[in-house]
Amino acid sequence: MGAFDSYVGLVRCPRCNDQHWIEGQTKLFDPDYDTQSYFTVGEPCPKEIDFPRLAAPLVDDQWMRMRDPVSTTHLTLLVDGDDLYACNCELPLAIVLHFELAPATVTLVDIRAFDARDPALPAELDFVDTYWPPDLNAAARRILARHPIAARARQLTHWITRRFEHDDSPLAPRTWLVGPTRCEACGDVRERTESTQLSDDKEPSLFGAGWTGGALFLGTRVPFDEAWLEEDLDHNWYLRARHPVGRDRLVILGHPRAFGCACGAGRATFVSHYARHPGALELVESRGWVLCETRQHELVERR
Secondary structure (H helix, E strand, O other), X not given: OOOOEEEEEEEEOOOOOOEEEEEEEEOOOOOOOOOOOEEOOOOEEEOOOOHHHHOXXXXXXXXXXXXXXXXXXXXXXXXXXXXXXXXXOOOEEEEEEEEEEOOOEEEEEEEEEEEOOOOOHHHHOOEEEOOOOOOOOHHHHHHHHOOXXXXXXXXXXXXXXXXXXXXXXXXXXXXXXXXXXXXXXXXOEEEEEEEEOOOOOOOOOOOOOOOOOEEEOOOOEEEOOOHHHXXXXXXXXXXXXXXXXXXXXXXXXXXXOOEEOOOOOOOOEEEEXXXXXXXXXXXXXXXXXXXXXXXXXXXXXXX
């Protein structure tokens, strides 16, 4: 593996104001194993900067300028294409890193989230990583770098559009929770979609052989083999929090997520409530909760 600088931070969705904890890597500042930096907002990192190198339209055949240099000390970078994603409100997010440069230090001063479809986005950027577009080889990158900035901006818009094209692949074998979800901290209720490990292509579903994946809505009944509940055993991805479980319900706690409610309570943890019926479970409630350890033991049978 190569040497990369890392970054972590917190942004808010410009549409719904949800919080997102983001992290990733970049090699724009050309680190080696002795000069790798871990960027967090406001913390200067020792780094020798080759300023003439960063003035080029294409740096290291990889990072392409989206605008002429507007500052010798401030630089903005779009995160790598693989790190672009959509908020739960379905807004495609473009995460932009803001750096302050000095002869001996680099400081991550801000991280912002934009609507990735905003035509004004390229004008906010100094550099984008051109390794992720699937139709751009090294020769094409060099040719594009010689085009006017307006042409590069149009190409970036095209790449981002393709990155967020609708995925028509089936939901199976994953299980998705879809529907109104309540935040325990503030009571806000929003339509959310949550990917779970209740089924996948590597392990049998927690529900049993009768369920192979798909979307669960409130009121959905899932075929359920409940025989394994009688023993104090874990099951695939899920750990038992207490035994025995209730005869009329099953409550499942998901894993902490990299986003949280706009109220600022912290990372979301989804809790799904199921009513137990003979041979079936019915999804009756979904909550995006932030839970301390004691609340987990109070509220869930399975984690």
